[in-house]
Amino acid sequence: MDVFRGNAPQNLTLIYYSDDDGQSWHYLTELFPCFWGQMFYENGRLYMLACSTEYGDLLIGASDNEGRDWTLPTVLFRGACDPRERGLHRAPMPLTHAHGRIWTDVEYGAWAKGEMNNAVLSAPEGLDDYTDPAVWSMTDFWRHNEEKKTLPAGSLVDGCIGGIEGNVVCAPDGTLYNFLRYAHKQCLLLKIDPEHPEEMPVYDRLVDIDITTSKFDIHFDDVSGMYYMLASHALDEPKTNRNLLGLFRSQDLLNWDFVADILDAKAMDPAVVGFQYVSFLIEGDDILFLSRTAYGKPANFHDANYQTFHRIAKFREL
DSSP states (O other): OEEOOTTSOOOEEEEEEOSSTTSSOEEEEEESSOEEEEEEEETTEEEEEEESSTTOOEEEEEESSTTSSOOOOEEEEOOOOOTTSOEEEOOSOOOEEETTEEEEEEEEEEGGGTEEEEEEEEEETTOSOSOOGGGOEEOOOBOHHHHGGGSOTTSSOTTOOOOEEEEEEEOTTSOEEEEEEEETTEEEEEEEOTTOTTSOOEEEEEEEOSBOSSOOEEEEETTTTEEEEEEEBOOBTTBOSSSEEEEEEESSSSSEEEEEEEEEOTTSOTTTOEEEEEEEEEETTEEEEEEEEEOSSOSSSSSOSEEEEEEETTGGGO
């Protein structure tokens, strides 16, 4: 988890571990500077991919003892390191293996500037060292405010600053997409050319799904052959924001079915309750997920006062 406060240095990440299947958690170490980080294993080594701060440099470091000690971070790409200026933006999004490479999402822009542009970061699979900047490639940025002018009228939502917090996913036919948070009940789908990992993604379509504008994860389940998503379920009545967390699934990434509500506080004030920025993984018959949870007396739904760990037992039976 990272520590945040608006218009303040946002550069500290705390790492905890559990040795009892998530029933209790213990402090392990901290990383500085580190923000919006995602840990991942590749070729038996643990890595942290993160920004130095909000809109900061894109960094990567490694650990060879289960996260207790870390190398000094390497700069992959420079950012602005200023919340008022355009720089690199990402969230703890999954890394996807496809077409012989690992892929993940990154943006460039700033909320203050009213624009987010979209790219994808990738590197070959199976390398011994991902702290070498030379192994990484980044696509050109799909510039939302420019590209939307060339698209059919009504194909993009007016007033939207662009997609963020994308999941790079491989469709059943092998097509590689960046599946992005975009607008209320709509996600933005950009197509990636896996043979040219520095070529700009191209607009494919908007996908309609009953979720709100909040970060979500998508994972493919090898057992069922389905894609699963944990996201904030959008209801018109009662109106929900991030106080209702739902499980969705799809066979083709384009048509999504609602499965079940997992955390339900729709009867509570959506201004001060939130289950959000969920990261999950599939372990056997269960889904394990972590939620940035606002509950009780937070400042608001966004500025959470808890990190909560959850298990969805036998999720395929829902």
